[in-house]
Amino acid sequence: MTAARSIRAFVLTAPGEYEVQDVPAPVTAPGEVVVDVERAGVCGTDAEFFSGAMAYLHQGHAAYPLRLGHEWAGRVAGVGDGVDPAWIGRRVMGDTMLGCGDCRRCRRGYQHVCDKRQEVGIRGGRPGALAEQLAVPVGSLHVLPDAVDAELGALVEPGGNALRAAEGTGAGPGDRVLVLGPGTIGLLVAMFVRAAGAEVHLMGRTVDSLAFARGLGFQHVWAEEAVPELPFDAVVDASNDARLPDRARELVEPAGRLVYIGLAGEPSRVDTRTLVLKDVTSVGVLSASPGLTATVRAYAEGLVDPRPLVAATVGLEEVGRVLAGTRPPHAGPGPKILVDPHR
Structure with a gap:
């Protein structure tokens, strides 16, 4: 046997x-x-x-x-x-x-x-x-x-999540996008947004993570207290910080877009009155599923590395x-x- x-x-x-x-x-x-x-x-x-x-x-x-x-x-x-x-x-x-x-x-x-x-x-x-x-x-x-x-x-799987988040910003040439959290997903989001022709900004906490993002060619990299007062057409929260979803709401330009892909270990609170008064669109991203085919293609063509x-x-x-x-x-x-x- x-x-x-x-x-x-x-x-x-x-x-x-x-x-x-x-x-x-x-x-x-x-x-x-x-x-x-x-x-x-x-x-x-x-x-x-x-x-x-x-x-x-x-x-x-x-x-x-x-x-x-x-x-x-x-x-x-x-x-x-x-x-x-x-x-x-x-x-x-x-x-x-x-x-x-x-x-x-x-x-x-x-x-x-x-x-x-x-x-x-x-x-x-x-x-x-x-x-x-x-x-x-x-x-x-x-x-x-x-x-x-x-x-x-x-x-490909994390890339599919990031691609969907990048697409959720609706950003292209002439737009400015701020990504909160320069981890794997946040950096991939930034790469896809950059490939779409938008100006990308990244906000992080540690000196090493910010330096790494700069090494990937991202020029606009900030600690939280140093984020400039600029009109951000979209803000992506790719962090695990329960404070940042509402911070994203503060930072986004009226008529802009918020994309939430990060998850905190405790509930996040967002003041929806501002979403209404700013006429903001908010998007949540759970899964890579709808973005996998396009991510494989983007990697194969060298659009994102x-x-x-x-x-x-x-x-x-x-x-x-x-x-x-x-x-x-x-x-x-x-x-x-x-x-x-x-x-």
């Missing part, structure tokens, strides 16, 4: 507690594929699960033990019943949001806000990509062209320390850590 095959995976067993475990290899279920994961990203959502602060833990949408990882790229290794075998060998990344497919929202193309959705590595018990292999529905896949390698592929954001690539054994806030030795200045599960 052949023993069941196993793979290595990072497993979060409780807040601050983790193991790299041998777990059963995923099976090729009907309608799904199994992917050999080449790169996966570690993000702020993973850190919230690590700390125990993630809202889904308290809402019943997620529970320990958890298999994290929703930013990934890899190669299809096997297909289930009903899936074209031609998928085998293709280089892909996948949508995080997996809707039920039957509800009104899914039928209208909004599967990313389906009440019954699973989220890869986040919600509904769907194992994530901090593992050697991953099983996902074939319909969630996006093929990666040759110009988008595994490193870029793992940055997120590679400088990657500080280091580590193995599964180092993920716990990264989530705890320890920078890998010899990491570069960028905000993003990637994982090679086979290292």
Whole structure:
């Protein structure tokens, strides 16, 4: 009798507690594929699960033990019943949001806000990509062209979020946009806004983060107390600071646009009277789903290059320390850590 095959995976067993475990290899279920994961990203959502602060833990949408990882790229290794075998060998990344497919929202193309959705590595018990292999529905896949390698592929998911936020500003040539929070998402938003031809300003807290943003070619980089009194046609909050959504409301120009993509650990308060009196449009961005195809294309064409954001690539054994806030030795200045599960 052949023993069941196993793979290595990072497993979060409780807040601050983790193991790299041998777990059963995923099976090729009907309608799904199994992917050999080449790169996966570690993000702020993973850190919230690590700390125990993630809202889904308290809402019943997620529970320990958890298999994290929703930013990934890899190669299809096997297909289930009903899936074209031609998928085998293709280089892909996948949508995080997996809707039920039957509800009104899914039928209208909004599967990313389906009440019954699973989220890869986040919600509904769907194992994530901090593992050697991953099983996902074939319909969630996006093929990666040759110009988008595994490193870029793992940055498509955060890039899709950022692209949607940039599009939410409605900005183009002649417009001025302020981005609050120069982390991975904020910098990607700034890159997409710059590519659209708008003037980009960034506001951050630390000397290092501001210096890094300048190194990416952004000339207008400010500490909060130094933000100039300029008309900002759009303001994007990409921070986790509960104060900044209302600060964005103060800073935006009348008839401008506010985009909220950051999430704080506590409720944010916004004085909506000013939204009305300024005639401001406010946009919330949850998911990369509607922006993934365009992000792959932008990376392939070189419209946006997120590679400088990657500080280091580590193995599964180092993920716990990264989530705890320890920078890998010899990491570069960028905000993003990637994982090679086979290292």
